[in-house]
Amino acid sequence: MKGDIDYSLYLVTDSTPAILKGRDLVDVVEAAVKGGVGCVQLRDKTGDTAELTSIARRLHEVTRKYRVPLLINDRVDVALAVRCExxxxxxxxxxxxxxxxxxxxDAVIGVTVSTVEEALRACEGGADYLGIGTVYATATKTNTKNIIGAAGVQEILGAIAEVGASVQTVCIGGIDESNVQRILYQSGSPQKALDGVALVSAIVGVPDPEAAARNLLSLVKTHADSYKTPTRTESDTVIRSDFGLFVPAIIKKIHGNTPLSHNMTNLVVQNFAANVALAIGASPIMANYGEEAADLCKLGGSLVINMGSVDPVGLANYVKALKAYNIARQxxxxxxxxxxxxxxxxxxxKTIMAEGYLDVIKGNEGEIRTVWGNHEAQQRGVDSSSTLDTDQKTALVAALATREKNVIIMTGKSDFVSDGQRTFRIDNGHEYLxxxxxxxxxxxxxxxxxIAVYEEDKLEAAVAAMLLFEIAAEVAAARADVKGPGTFLPAFLDELYNLRQATARGEVGWLQRAK
Ligand code: 3NM
Ligand code: MG
Incomplete structure (x- = not known):
């Protein structure tokens, strides 16, 4: 019996008026179970014993009917009284x-854990499953000790796998339809993945719990198709010699498809960014109001969140747009x-990284180190020196890409790019940049x-754009009419445009300059 529990979608109840909104908890739970919830936990931190026992009894009648286990938060006495699971x-x-x-x-006992130590202790003590959290900040539980993010869940899963514990795992905190697939993807490793997710407000707090549960369960079941881990393992050198195999094709595809590039960027660069997008064949829209993203994300393009000038209103807009693009899988x-x-x-x-999946994070050394350091538990010494050498930079971008399951770009005189499996360096560019x-x-x-036209390999897409960009800068800087930064700027736009047009015609000699 214990082994048959499906933890994919785990419902934790909440009887506070703000969430329950006057409905009968038993009705809400029955709807959720009909929608596909496979495990129910009665959580009520305020009810007295008689009240709790009575509601547990009524809930158990329902959950038994659907052959779903009922667990009681905290109250062993209540579980004994109602003989639930x-x-x-x-x-x-x-x-x-x-x-x-x-x-x-035979009883099912789950334990809340937020650290590796707590997780290992619970495994050793014979917990049947772990509730790992708090993943993301949530209004449902504000007295939480630890917001651990996907990186924290990943660390705990890794430690469980290392000791070979067979415990089941769900994570909890702030999970909803916008992030359920990415938390399953980002937190997992080849050794151990989550068995499911536990939620309160995304099911109990919505008007139609049955529909919400059905949608969430289908998202859980299909997450593996939606996010993919790159499987290639070519070495640095193989990729370098392959530039000609993928760079021209990607640039041609931008040229042919004119993808939308939705920029939420700072005032200083808006005009320049729009011109660069046009020069390489994309269609720019500079839209900083987050509400618009719900429509723009449906146009098959991509979103740039440039935190150049950040304030609370701007941040709320970024988050809104990020969630919209995540839901649309753009x-x-x-x-x-x-x-x-x-x-x-x-x-x-921290907020942006918690609120959404970022396919690419691009920054200079200091910025990338800050992104890495956001999860204190994983700093492991890279932050101790003032500037990193080549090996450390390579290691940092690879480790961060592995942790975030995305593409990390660290720009500088040499650029370092990694998807966690393939890491390499680009030495093109010019000081005028x-x-x-x-x-x-x-x-x-x-x-x-x-990336908008070549999602199948985001690393290759990033590399193609970077080579075009940096080689265009070299070509522009070498022109006789370019005397300094002022004359460089229009020449750079020209050469971006020229190299793109040439590539579309099949002339890819410029790629010889890649280094
Ligand atoms: N336990 P929602 S977070 C009940 O971190 C609970 O252990 C947590 O609610 C933990 O799905 C949490 O509405 C609340 O964000 C989760
Ligand atoms: Mg508790």
Missing amino acids: GVHIGQDDMELAVARQLLGP PVVFDPVGAGATAVRRAAV GAVTGTGCVLGTAISAA
């Missing part, structure tokens, strides 16, 4: 060993401009165009 205990609740003794070997490029510079920016990076404003920002726009 088990309990869920938090770190401040009754000890696991005592609960097991009282309930016996790619997002994140440029954490000035990430480490102020507390406000560090917090904004650093002598005019916004070139780093508009590179994000160029990358967004490539």
